[in-house]
Amino acid sequence: MTVDRLLVGLDANQRRAVETDAQPLAIVAAAGSGKTTVLTRRIAYRIEQGHAEPRHVVALTFTRDAAGELRRRLRRLEIHESIEAGTFHSIALRLLRDRAITRNEAMPALAPDRLRLVRECLKELRIELDPYPAMTDIDWARARRIEPADYEREVRAARRRGAVPPRKFTDLAAAYERLKRRRGVVDFDDLLDLNLRAVETDAAFRALVRWRFRHFFVDEAQDLNPLQHALLEAWRGGRPDICLVGDPRQAIYGWNGSDHTTMTEVERAYPGVTVVSLETNYRCSPQVVSAAAAALVASGQQDDTASNRADGVPLQIESFPTTEAEAAAITTFVRSALDTHAPAGIAVLARTNDQLVPIEQALSAAGIASQRAVGRSPPELALSDAYRATSREALALWADDQFTHHDALRRRVAEEVDRFLTSQEPGSFRSWVETRAPFDDLDVDEVDGAVSLLTFHGAKGREWPVVVVAGAEDGLIPHSSAVSAPQRAEEARLLYVAITRAVDRLLITRSASRNGSATRPSPWLEAVQATIADDRPVPPPKRSATSRVVDPLAALKLWRTQIARGAGVAERTICSDTVLRNLLEHPPANTTELARRLGITPLAAAKLRPLPSDGQSSSTMTGA
Numbered sequence: 001m002t003v004d005r006l007l008v009g010l011d012a013n014q015r016r017a018v019e020t021d022a023q024p025l026a027i028v029a030a031a032g033s034g035k036t037t038v039l040t041r042r043i044a045y046r047i048e049q050g051h052a053e054p055r056h057v058v059a060l061t062f063t064r065d066a067a068g069e070l071r072r073r074l075r076r077l078e079i080h081e082s083i084e085a086g087t088f089h090s091i092a093l094r095l096l097r098d099r100a101i102t103r104n105e106a107m108p109a110l111a112p113d114r115l116r117l118v119r120e121c122l123k124e125l126r127i128e129l130d131p132y133p134a135m136t137d138i139d140w141a142r143a144r145r146i147e148p149a150d151y152e153r154e155v156r157a158a159r160r161r162g163a164v165p166p167r168k169f170t171d172l173a174a175a176y177e178r179l180k181r182r183r184g185v186v187d188f189d190d191l192l193d194l195n196l197r198a199v200e201t202d203a204a205f206r207a208l209v210r211w212r213f214r215h216f217f218v219d220e221a222q223d224l225n226p227l228q229h230a231l232l233e234a235w236r237g238g239r240p241d242i243c244l245v246g247d248p249r250q251a252i253y254g255w256n257g258s259d260h261t262t263m264t265e266v267e268r269a270y271p272g273v274t275v276v277s278l279e280t281n282y283r284c285s286p287q288v289v290s291a292a293a294a295a296l297v298a299s300g301q302q303d304d305t306a307s308n309r310a311d312g313v314p315l316q317i318e319s320f321p322t323t324e325a326e327a328a329a330i331t332t333f334v335r336s337a338l339d340t341h342a343p344a345g346i347a348v349l350a351r352t353n354d355q356l357v358p359i360e361q362a363l364s365a366a367g368i369a370s371q372r373a374v375g376r377s378p379p380e381l382a383l384s385d386a387y388r389a390t391s392r393e394a395l396a397l398w399a400d401d402q403f404t405h406h407d408a409l410r411r412r413v414a415e416e417v418d419r420f421l422t423s424q425e426p427g428s429f430r431s432w433v434e435t436r437a438p439f440d441d442l443d444v445d446e447v448d449g450a451v452s453l454l455t456f457h458g459a460k461g462r463e464w465p466v467v468v469v470a471g472a473e474d475g476l477i478p479h480s481s482a483v484s485a486p487q488r489a490e491e492a493r494l495l496y497v498a499i500t501r502a503v504d505r506l507l508i509t510r511s512a513s514r515n516g517s518a519t520r521p522s523p524w525l526e527a528v529q530a531t532i533a534d535d536r537p538v539p540p541p542k543r544s545a546t547s548r549v550v551d552p553l554a555a556l557k558l559w560r561t562q563i564a565r566g567a568g569v570a571e572r573t574i575c576s577d578t579v580l581r582n583l584l585e586h587p588p589a590n591t592t593e594l595a596r597r598l599g600i601t602p603l604a605a606a607k608l609r610p611l612p613s614d615g616q617s618s619s620t621m622t623g624a
Contacts (some may be wrong), residue, residue: 130549
């Protein structure tokens with residue numbers, strides 16, 4: 001692919017983010033601003049320009065689906081050479097595997113069921129607690145690089161409400177480590193710790209990693225936790241060739257150990273960094289963007305994002321007396337939306353999983369199919385079932401069972417299980433998938449026949465034409481567990497994430513009573529509601545019955561359509577109606593000015609069809 005084609009359809013800031021030679025670079029990308037497009041085009045651009053070698057590129061993401069999408073987009077940009085792209089854990093696992101092979105050592109075996117390990121430890125210590133929140137406490141401490149002996153002090157300093165009593169955490173952490181050693185397994189955080197330790201103590205391994213990884217790209221950098229950041233810096237070794245892409249407005253994993261200051265204070269971590277901001281939302285309607293911004297501003301945070309789209313329908317905010325009435329109204333709304341949208345284009349989002357239960361029941365009673373995928377794609381769900389197999393025999397039985405079903409996706413996973421078992425390679429099927437990424441060619445779209453029911457966290461990175469945000473009440477938004485100012489700020493960002501999942505239509509609901517107790521509206525709901533009052537439609541000008549409305553942008557829109565077809569891209573990636581209107585009112589003097597205003601190179605502008613003027617086909621540009 002030519003360099004010019006990599007820049008087609010980018011606005012000025014997107015183009016700058018792709019083209020700049022700055023190192024280090026931080027790209028602050030608002031919701032809907034084309035983050036993945038810019039990231040993949042920057043990788044392709046640097047390779048095309050000869051400034052990066054594919055075999056030395058490493059692109060770090062936080063989910064397997066995101067890594068797969070990254071690789072698919074790079075292939076569409078005609079980057080066919082092997083590029084290391086994956087999650088921190090998958091890349092760490094591949095490095096440890098290669099090191100083990102080189103040293104003729106056993107490869108680390110991933111624990112197939114961490115919850116079972118934690119449950120055994122709780123039972124041994126006679127701690128009456130569900131294993132999942134206990135495991136979350138362990139993960140938080142590991143992510144923050146907190147020693148068990150310091151846990152009590154650190155959890156109090158963070159004003160975090162952990163599930164494990166602080167005085168018992170040291171015993172639980174020690175028991176968990178003992179049990180892993182006894183079983184000969186490691187967990188995901190061990191993969192990072194082992195990598196970090198190997199880089200720090202093994203000169204040969206350190207040299208190999210730094211030879212292999214020279215050009216760093218980090219997606220969703222606002223979600224980095226201290227452990228991941230330490231490993232990233234160990235791999236990088238102080239070299240400046242790093243590009244961080246993220247959005248501090250979408251930093252929502254502080255509860256799990258992440259540190260949002262990675263992007264808000266990026267200059268502190270990376271002195272001399274160049275920051276490029278992408279503030280144009282190409283996905284959401286202006287009404288959705290305004291509502292999301294209002295939630296942030298009401299919490300004392302800022303958002304300067306502007307929508308590039310034409311006006312959409314006003315958002316709706318409704319209050320109901322009970323959760324049952326709320327669920328019934330949401331069902332009615334969804335049924336109406338199904339007249340114009342496929343089920344996969346509709347989502348109901350809530351702060352907690354418990355809130356989704358009555359909504360799911362109401363939809364089911366109305367004959368509306370829904371899915372509780374918790375933000376995971378169908379391939380991820382099929383794989384999670386396979387990962388539950390605790391032995392190779394159980395895995396083989398699971399695969400045999402899939403071949404009797406009509407689900408093509410599960411059969412595909414079963415075929416990969418067969419390849420794994422036939423290879424007799426040591427380790428788990430999860431390790432096999434992590435190191436080979438055999439499902440990158442699969443789409444990650446939701447099941448077409450079901451409405452999605454997700455938590456706000458589960459919805460991160462997704463989008464739907466129609467979205468319902470349920471339970472906009474104090475105690476849920478923000479959640480009652482958020483007691484400190486930073487925690488409440490994160491809750492507002494979580495609401496921002498939920499709102500910006502909507503492309504066109506948004507309904508926000510609340511119940512005046514939940515679980516038998518009266519509720520109050522979310523403290524940010526009034527500010528969001530105020531955006532509706534600011535969205536009053538302007539009546540059209542009066543005209544006679546015989547007059548004919550002529551769109552003054554018709555000729556320019558046709559010009560844009562022809563360019564988009566020739567480039568094989570969507571029309572709105574060429575430019576917005578606002579840009580067209582500006583071109584009509586202030587025609588460019590020459591191709592150089594046109595290039596600047598469209599955010600493309602002068603050479604590319606010179607190849608465009610003549611710019612219409614006054615509805616004619618002649619060019620207004622001198623030298624065109």
